[in-house]
Amino acid sequence: MPELPEVENMCCGLQQALHKDIKSVYIADKSLREPLPKELEQLLINTRFYQIKRLAKYLIFHISNCNKVIIAHAGMSGRFIYDNNKDIIKHDHIIITFQDGHRIKYNDPRRFGLFILEDAANYLQNKYLNKIGVDALSAEFNTTYLELKLKNLKINIKTALLNQTIVAGVGNIYASEALYTAKISPLAAAGSLNKIDLENLVIAIKNVLHKSIKLGGSTLKDYKKTDGEKGQFQDHFSVYGKENASCPACLVNKEDCKIIKLKQNGRSTFYCSNIQNL
DNA sequence: CAATGAACCTGGTTGC
DNA sequence: TGCAACCAGGTTCATT
Numbered sequence: 001m002p003e004l005p006e007v008e009n010m011c012c013g014l015q016q017a018l019h020k021d022i023k024s025v026y027i028a029d030k031s032l033r034e035p036l037p038k039e040l041e042q043l044l045i046n047t048r049f050y051q052i053k054r055l056a057k058y059l060i061f062h063i064s065n066c067n068k069v070i071i072a073h074a075g076m077s078g079r080f081i082y083d084n085n086k087d088i089i090k091h092d093h094i095i096i097t098f099q100d101g102h103r104i105k106y107n108d109p110r111r112f113g114l115f116i117l118e119d120a121a122n123y124l125q126n127k128y129l130n131k132i133g134v135d136a137l138s139a140e141f142n143t144t145y146l147e148l149k150l151k152n153l154k155i156n157i158k159t160a161l162l163n164q165t166i167v168a169g170v171g172n173i174y175a176s177e178a179l180y181t182a183k184i185s186p187l188a189a190a191g192s193l194n195k196i197d198l199e200n201l202v203i204a205i206k207n208v209l210h211k212s213i214k215l216g217g218s219t220l221k222d223y224k225k226t227d228g229e230k231g232q233f234q235d236h237f238s239v240y241g242k243e244n245a246s247c248p249a250c251l252v253n254k255e256d257c258k259i260i261k262l263k264q265n266g267r268s269t270f271y272c273s274n275i276q277n278l
Numbered sequence: 279c280a281a282t283g284a285a286c287c288t289g290g291t292t293g294c
Numbered sequence: 295t296g297c298a299a300c301c302a303g304g305t306t307c308a309t310t
Contacts, residue, residue: 109289110304155280172303222289
């Protein structure tokens, strides 16, 4: 999916929908990770959203005069669109139409996404949210925190970065990109990294996420910004998806290198063995 | 617990 | 052209 930068962009785009009266709600039949809540329609009509915010890779919709919130996640292939179109296309699962004709549409071909209701009073205790680690862009995500979390872990650092209970928001693209920038091998044992490595890694993660947010995220295939346009950060990858190419640093130094692709825990990892030594 | 791999789904690409 | 195999921004669950 949608990793942190893509979800952040969805969230920004959806701010336009705040405080607009909801006229109608379309709910498709097929389930996402969980069945779509059928009480959604009755709950939303004639009210409005007063806050939509990002929590890790989740979006939380706060509803006026309602004791429920919506917890949404875009899975691998989900997108939120905000427009004034009337069309319903394949894989549209939720369409929330406002009085002024605009609408929020959630489309998700693979249906790994999530769209559920939870009690507003204690939604953070929800089973999907209560184990999430600190947000990658928060001040709490720092060298000291990461050192504590990785201590004694034997898994490789790349896999550790995908664990949302350690740090929330990093996904498969930005894990490879950040490790490259920090000059850390994805194969290194998470618990073996020294303080300098960890400091570089924290900085690299925050930098790559910030840069991607500015460029509207990365569009590989399904992800689109809420206006339907592609993100641009995919044009700035150093290693992701670049198997057998030369990495940027080796190109500058005119050194021979080939970016390596491997599988770690079932996910593709890309790295330069010249730059990223164990 | 920590670490692995399978499962959940659809659709695009690759290779025979 | 057809069809099977493999691959994809994520996460949970069952099994070691």
